[in-house]
Amino acid sequence: MEGYLIAISISVLIYLLMASGLALQYGFTGLVNFGHVGFFAIGSYTSALLALKGVPIPVSLAAATALAALAAYPLGMVSLRLGGDYLAIVTLGFSEAVRMTLQTEEWLTRGMHGLPGIPRLFAGWVDPKMIDLCIFLLLLAVCAAVFLLIHHIIRSPFGRVIEAIRDNEVAVRALGKNPAQFKTRSLMIGAGIAGLAGGLQAHYLTFISPEQYVPLITFYIWIALVLGGVGSLRGVIIGTVLLVGFLEGSRFLRDIFTGVSEVQLASVRIWIIGMALICVVLYRPQGLFGKSSGKSARGSN
Amino acid sequence: MSLLKIANLSGGYGDVDIISGIDMDVGAKEIVTIAGTNGAGKSTLIKAAMGILPRISGTMVFDGIDLMKLQIEDRVRIGISYVPQVRNVFGTLTVLENLQVVEHAPAKAARIRDMFDLFPALAGRRGTYAENLSGGERQQLAFARALMSSPRLILLDEPSAALSPALTDQVFEEVKRLPQADVAVLMVEQRARQALAFSDRGYILDAGRIVLSDTGANLLANEEMGDVYIGRGQVQAAPQSPSSHI
Amino acid sequence: MDWISIANAVINGVVIGMLLALPALAITLVFGIARFPNAATGDYMTLGAYTTIASQMFLGGSIVTAVLGAMTMTAAVSLLMYFWVFRALAERSHVSRLIASIGVAFAVRSSITFFAGQDQYVVDLPLVRAWNFGGIRILPTDLYIVGAALVALLLVFCVMYLTPTGRRMRAIADSPELAAASGIRARRVMIFLWAVAGAFCGLGGALLGIKAVVLPELGWELLMPMFAGVILGGIGSPVGAVLGIVTFSIAQEVATLFVGPAYKVVLAFLILLCVLLMRPQGMFGRPIAAR
Amino acid sequence: AQGEPVFRLGALNSITGIGGPYGPYMLEAIKLAVSEVNAAGGAAGRKFQLFAEDDQTKPEAAVLAVKKLVEINKVEAVVGIWPSSVGLATMPITNDANVITMNTCGAPEMLTENKKGLAWMFQASNAIFGNAFAEVARRRGFKRPAVMAFNNSTFVGQANYFKNAWEANGGKVSAFVVYEPNQSSYRTELARVLATKPDVISLSAYRPDATIILKEWYQSGQDCKFIMPGWTANEDLVKALGKEATEGLISISNVAAEQHSAFKHFAGEFKKITKREPDIFAAQSYDMVITLALALEAAGAKADIAAINDKIRSVTGTGGTKANSFVEGRDILRKGQKVDYDGASSRLDFGKQGETVPDFGVFDIQDGKLVLKETIPGQLPA
Amino acid sequence: MALLSITDITARFGGFRALDSVSLEVGDGELVGLIGTNGAGKSTLFSVATGYIPAGSGSVVFQGEDITNVPVHQRVRRGLARTFQVPREFSHMTVFDNMMVAARDQRGEKLAALVFSRHAIRQEEERLAERVREVMAFLNLARVSDELAGKLSGGQKKLLEIGRLLMLEPKCILLDEPFAGVNPVLIEQLCDRIVELNKRGIAVLIIEHNLAELARIVPRLYAMDRGRVIASGTPDAVLADQGVREAYMGGVI
Numbered sequence A: 001m002e003g004y005l006i007a008i009s010i011s012v013l014i015y016l017l018m019a020s021g022l023a024l025q026y027g028f029t030g031l032v033n034f035g036h037v038g039f040f041a042i043g044s045y046t047s048a049l050l051a052l053k054g055v056p057i058p059v060s061l062a063a064a065t066a067l068a069a070l071a072a073y074p075l076g077m078v079s080l081r082l083g084g085d086y087l088a089i090v091t092l093g094f095s096e097a098v099r100m101t102l103q104t105e106e107w108l109t110r111g112m113h114g115l116p117g118i119p120r121l122f123a124g125w126v127d128p129k130m131i132d133l134c135i136f137l138l139l140l141a142v143c144a145a146v147f148l149l150i151h152h153i154i155r156s157p158f159g160r161v162i163e164a165i166r167d168n169e170v171a172v173r174a175l176g177k178n179p180a181q182f183k184t185r186s187l188m189i190g191a192g193i194a195g196l197a198g199g200l201q202a203h204y205l206t207f208i209s210p211e212q213y214v215p216l217i218t219f220y221i222w223i224a225l226v227l228g229g230v231g232s233l234r235g236v237i238i239g240t241v242l243l244v245g246f247l248e249g250s251r252f253l254r255d256i257f258t259g260v261s262e263v264q265l266a267s268v269r270i271w272i273i274g275m276a277l278i279c280v281v282l283y284r285p286q287g288l289f290g291k292s293s294g295k296s297a298r299g300s301n
Numbered sequence B: 001m002s003l004l005k006i007a008n009l010s011g012g013y014g015d016v017d018i019i020s021g022i023d024m025d026v027g028a029k030e031i032v033t034i035a036g037t038n039g040a041g042k043s044t045l046i047k048a049a050m051g052i053l054p055r056i057s058g059t060m061v062f063d064g065i066d067l068m069k070l071q072i073e074d075r076v077r078i079g080i081s082y083v084p085q086v087r088n089v090f091g092t093l094t095v096l097e098n099l100q101v102v103e104h105a106p107a108k109a110a111r112i113r114d115m116f117d118l119f120p121a122l123a124g125r126r127g128t129y130a131e132n133l134s135g136g137e138r139q140q141l142a143f144a145r146a147l148m149s150s151p152r153l154i155l156l157d158e159p160s161a162a163l164s165p166a167l168t169d170q171v172f173e174e175v176k177r178l179p180q181a182d183v184a185v186l187m188v189e190q191r192a193r194q195a196l197a198f199s200d201r202g203y204i205l206d207a208g209r210i211v212l213s214d215t216g217a218n219l220l221a222n223e224e225m226g227d228v229y230i231g232r233g234q235v236q237a238a239p240q241s242p243s244s245h246i
Numbered sequence C: 001m002d003w004i005s006i007a008n009a010v011i012n013g014v015v016i017g018m019l020l021a022l023p024a025l026a027i028t029l030v031f032g033i034a035r036f037p038n039a040a041t042g043d044y045m046t047l048g049a050y051t052t053i054a055s056q057m058f059l060g061g062s063i064v065t066a067v068l069g070a071m072t073m074t075a076a077v078s079l080l081m082y083f084w085v086f087r088a089l090a091e092r093s094h095v096s097r098l099i100a101s102i103g104v105a106f107a108v109r110s111s112i113t114f115f116a117g118q119d120q121y122v123v124d125l126p127l128v129r130a131w132n133f134g135g136i137r138i139l140p141t142d143l144y145i146v147g148a149a150l151v152a153l154l155l156v157f158c159v160m161y162l163t164p165t166g167r168r169m170r171a172i173a174d175s176p177e178l179a180a181a182s183g184i185r186a187r188r189v190m191i192f193l194w195a196v197a198g199a200f201c202g203l204g205g206a207l208l209g210i211k212a213v214v215l216p217e218l219g220w221e222l223l224m225p226m227f228a229g230v231i232l233g234g235i236g237s238p239v240g241a242v243l244g245i246v247t248f249s250i251a252q253e254v255a256t257l258f259v260g261p262a263y264k265v266v267l268a269f270l271i272l273l274c275v276l277l278m279r280p281q282g283m284f285g286r287p288i289a290a291r
Numbered sequence D: 001a002q003g004e005p006v007f008r009l010g011a012l013n014s015i016t017g018i019g020g021p022y023g024p025y026m027l028e029a030i031k032l033a034v035s036e037v038n039a040a041g042g043a044a045g046r047k048f049q050l051f052a053e054d055d056q057t058k059p060e061a062a063v064l065a066v067k068k069l070v071e072i073n074k075v076e077a078v079v080g081i082w083p084s085s086v087g088l089a090t091m092p093i094t095n096d097a098n099v100i101t102m103n104t105c106g107a108p109e110m111l112t113e114n115k116k117g118l119a120w121m122f123q124a125s126n127a128i129f130g131n132a133f134a135e136v137a138r139r140r141g142f143k144r145p146a147v148m149a150f151n152n153s154t155f156v157g158q159a160n161y162f163k164n165a166w167e168a169n170g171g172k173v174s175a176f177v178v179y180e181p182n183q184s185s186y187r188t189e190l191a192r193v194l195a196t197k198p199d200v201i202s203l204s205a206y207r208p209d210a211t212i213i214l215k216e217w218y219q220s221g222q223d224c225k226f227i228m229p230g231w232t233a234n235e236d237l238v239k240a241l242g243k244e245a246t247e248g249l250i251s252i253s254n255v256a257a258e259q260h261s262a263f264k265h266f267a268g269e270f271k272k273i274t275k276r277e278p279d280i281f282a283a284q285s286y287d288m289v290i291t292l293a294l295a296l297e298a299a300g301a302k303a304d305i306a307a308i309n310d311k312i313r314s315v316t317g318t319g320g321t322k323a324n325s326f327v328e329g330r331d332i333l334r335k336g337q338k339v340d341y342d343g344a345s346s347r348l349d350f351g352k353q354g355e356t357v358p359d360f361g362v363f364d365i366q367d368g369k370l371v372l373k374e375t376i377p378g379q380l381p382a
Numbered sequence E: 001m002a003l004l005s006i007t008d009i010t011a012r013f014g015g016f017r018a019l020d021s022v023s024l025e026v027g028d029g030e031l032v033g034l035i036g037t038n039g040a041g042k043s044t045l046f047s048v049a050t051g052y053i054p055a056g057s058g059s060v061v062f063q064g065e066d067i068t069n070v071p072v073h074q075r076v077r078r079g080l081a082r083t084f085q086v087p088r089e090f091s092h093m094t095v096f097d098n099m100m101v102a103a104r105d106q107r108g109e110k111l112a113a114l115v116f117s118r119h120a121i122r123q124e125e126e127r128l129a130e131r132v133r134e135v136m137a138f139l140n141l142a143r144v145s146d147e148l149a150g151k152l153s154g155g156q157k158k159l160l161e162i163g164r165l166l167m168l169e170p171k172c173i174l175l176d177e178p179f180a181g182v183n184p185v186l187i188e189q190l191c192d193r194i195v196e197l198n199k200r201g202i203a204v205l206i207i208e209h210n211l212a213e214l215a216r217i218v219p220r221l222y223a224m225d226r227g228r229v230i231a232s233g234t235p236d237a238v239l240a241d242q243g244v245r246e247a248y249m250g251g252v253i
């Protein structure tokens, strides 16, 4: 039982890391990044390949973070010219390009065969039974650090500028600030976090293959973000927990719907997830726990 | 008998009342001006009359019809039209389309021709997307758009803002002529002195309440009000003979 | 590469592009007017394909009635979802509408699989051979597909640019409040929009079902190329959507000959990126005002 | 059923995702086998209690699903694992938890990663399959084969081994195309292959994409043969394409050795439930449960996982008395004899690393029916 | 020597010539007005001067340097700032934050500084907040300090626009109809403030249709019509110009 809970928690925390990166990019900077999974993939493969070559895991994770962040640099340049939905499709294309490359360049990535036998975090350091727990604790610490970092960033003058960019880029330029610079940095930080998440996941799963990095993962992160309420870190946490809750909790539907076949049950699961999405968006406009709009109502006299 | 009768109207965007306890009349063929400081609630009041304000209470009757029950579109149908202060044109439509798109316009083509006669600057730019218009051109278009549907009451939110003196005069002349065509006018103006001069009546709004209402002439004569709300006389009179006041 | 292969690849790209042009039109209309990328588009297509299969299986009748049935069905579902979901979200950020549409996509697809299962279906139509003009192959059924798409495009174009409805649509897209203050009844216009969008998806899905096989993920998998096409063409532009998706498809097919199937997606996206860097608003989009 | 000793069995199937056309039937087959075992009073007196999960054909979903099976349902074995990606991603977990797994994965890495010997491959590995394809092409006298494969590890592996095996004998492959899945047309990919004028195409595909490719091939009017895996080229494919377009396709699948009684029995029961012919994965899934049951029977009611696992090779290996069903095998075991279960999917002789090397049946599709032409022994590449 | 000199600027939109070789100068510390018919090209000229619209031909020289091809934000950093005719507030931020963003070269905008000089940043923030409060008090915005800027009234947004400009401490400011929609009482105060700013050495170029106020404060005036400068000089001279009277004031005496 605890093992399963820990596994789910690990899954939550990995999604959470990714979501926090996206929260910085979209929630606070307004960059519509639909290629988040691309950075995640870059992180995974970088760390996995390095570790398989014998590089110590902390080093490989650092490299994963750095490389994912670097990969975001050119996209930041592109985001200079492209707004909103146009950037969305370009980033989506980027993540697909990453996946195709991983899939095709067999000499490096073994292509579709994937990378088995990636060194596990903490392997050889602690009792195998405790590894998952340790990974969970590590992720918890990483998440906390990342949240603190983001919290600090968005409260700073830097955060104020990226928030302003989200609202009105033209006006930001009129204030003598170069939006491209801020956007690129925000994109790189978010991407780096996703890369780190990817690396950690690779060392947790020990097997990765290109099929894991499909755009659906990006959609999931977006869903988490919107469920919890865009623009608040607390919302990100709740959204992610809810998402994984929907995805995983629906496994236990079997105990409720005893009559239906397995195929139908799978349909019911997806149906419930779909309905939950619609209902949350419809009936909880600010996300379940987002920034309320009440702020404006007070104090006009 | 008054065309639009507002009684004890309160409302706002959130929980807080932006306007409260408003009583106001606009008679048929009357020009009524609302003035007041920035943020007093003038636009909010106009929006309430158009049905755009999210939350209102009180009564509003237009020509015997209870307005509180009507949708925005229906208010247009019974003869109310509106020029907002901001976002007053469809930016992604061309000048011509901005006029064509108005519903309830009898003899549309002829009416559009009239509008282009009235504002020749627009005629030359008929194919331009409205978002590319200059500030003044927009204002003209917005006014023309509101006239399209041959309304009986026209709500104008600062029609002269961004207009050159020549055009301001032209627009005001047009407003002055409206009662002859059986159109009543309720307008918000910052150039209140100019506006009150030809208004039948005026209201001064402050912090969401009506602090003074009287005929246009009487308001202009009220010194204290001038200092606090509508500025001293010479400022507004200036455009006609600018050099004398430097 | 010899020119015959290239010609065939181009023809193939045109056919696939035209097939996807129908749902792409639906996407661009909804995108331009209801202001969000509707992720349920793909699954409306799937619904169209399955409805075609179902009406063939249970009601018999000709393929034409089956396709018409599919169009009606998807239009109905599309309207239903408008009334329940998207109407209420009109004032909200387009990302929340996007997420809601993902929810709709899941709900529609899982409703299908609940009854039809995960296995594949095929539309019951005899196979015909292609006409062969000295190596260049043209399939009669493909001509129908292209024909249907062209007619649909013409229809949308006429409605958008020659009738008041199109103007009203664009006015609502621009500012719902001002549209209402101009006396436009948004309700009617939106009903028209969603019905047309649904019917187009249904038709596209049915045609796709005829051409390929019918699977639960049929439409969902095509979302990305369709969005890419729409964006390439310029959001909100019907002509752009069709030309965009056709260009995108041709690029993919021709690229298959040169860089292979895996990198064709990458290449197509590179083309997209290059076009966007030169014209950030897409091929036929209107430039965003400079001030 | 409380108090009665049970064996907790997990089924991890690809119900949704790309495995959708196969996974649900694999689960049906597993349920069928479980009910047969339980109807016979269980194995060593222990009844099978089944816990099913959907892995969505995705490794990361599979990880959570298998965690749930292991941690919450406390299963002792997991059967029905279909794609190699899921097999490879879940192996570390099942190994850690000491759980037996039985799969249909074809990736050779499954063998090297099977470090504890707890995993059993019921499907021939890609290498063996690729070899068999090449062997059939050679026997049929083809000169210019081309290769087309769905881009995933199984099929790319198959295609590569085909190419290697063919070229090892000095031949040349006229075209080698790996295509991206989930497309609505493969005409340009196909055109690239057909442009090289092959006399046969080794098509490693699943049914949906094979349906489209064959449709487009037929429409193109160009003449050539196809060699395809049995789970794709079967009655369902005929149903989808009609007799004319499928005439003469060569379909290869592993067959139960010598006589088909296990398969016949299974197919009959399976048809009663699902109204259709079982495919090879369903047959393999059925065999997984029966094999496990026999091993449990042989190891005894008190045996631990390791002891049961040890028996798997012995209840299927050569040298025992042949059995074709659980009851037959159990009765032989009860007599104190050694048993050799020959299953519905193959004769199931496991190699050192848990792999099977089945015999392959070569079928031609004639007038919409699969007709067995010959049987060739499977073999690893040289 | 002129602080800002615009020479022979031309700008086209498709076939439409919005600016037709316009030349204009603002001297160091000068206060200059710009009037013109609606659609004359005044706002377009501002956009060209600040880099939002590329100049078709001609040059923009600021502080002796040719900045015709310098990007917008760098022009602002050199001290050439503008307001927009249609306010461009950061609608989802509070009025206070709108003002805070505006201050230039904030230490805390650098990521590295966030980690290494947190104390300095805090001090800087306090200093800025003080200045923001001053400016807001002057513009009558203190009352709405915590409101989201998107919810301000039309006039308040114009004031905010000016407020942000004041935070920038530029050398030369281009004001695009700052008084449109602003209450007359406040206009007078704004005028005084503009004059005061100008006295401190900031050059101002101001587009305004409110001639009385404009003429009261500017010593020099340009008039534009249909993309050209048609007159320049003292307000009296310009407003007496026959062409200007016809084009701008509809011939009214």
Ligand SMILES: Nc1ncnc2c1ncn2[C@@H]1O[C@H](COP(=O)(O)OP(=O)(O)OP(=O)(O)O)[C@@H](O)[C@H]1O
Binding pocket: B125, B128, B132, B133, B134, B135, B136, B137, B162, C289, C290, E013, E016, E018, E036, E037, E038, E039, E040, E041, E042, E043, E044, E045, E085
């Ligand atoms: N992007 C554009 N496309 C087409 N025409 C444009 C564009 N931008 C401006 N114009 C036109 O250029 C002319 C000048 O516009 P500008 O905004 O500079 O006028 P202005 O002098 O500021 O007028 P106002 O006093 O009304 O604000 C106008 O006729 C306007 O329609």
Ligand SMILES: Nc1ncnc2c1ncn2[C@@H]1O[C@H](COP(=O)(O)OP(=O)(O)OP(=O)(O)O)[C@@H](O)[C@H]1O
Binding pocket: A296, A300, B013, B014, B018, B036, B037, B038, B039, B040, B041, B042, B043, B044, B045, B085, E144, E147, E150, E151, E152, E153, E154, E155, E156, E181
């Ligand atoms: N959309 C909105 N949501 C919340 N509050 C608003 C909104 N619009 C205006 N307000 C508030 O209502 C008050 C009155 O605004 P209104 O626009 O009616 O003022 P006004 O009298 O028209 O001022 P101005 O002369 O500047 O246009 C202001 O304090 C403003 O902050």
Ligand SMILES: [Mg+2]
Binding pocket: B042, B043, B044, B085, B157, E153, E154, E155
């Ligand atoms: Mg107002």
Ligand SMILES: [Mg+2]
Binding pocket: B134, B135, B136, E042, E043, E044, E085, E176
């Ligand atoms: Mg202007």
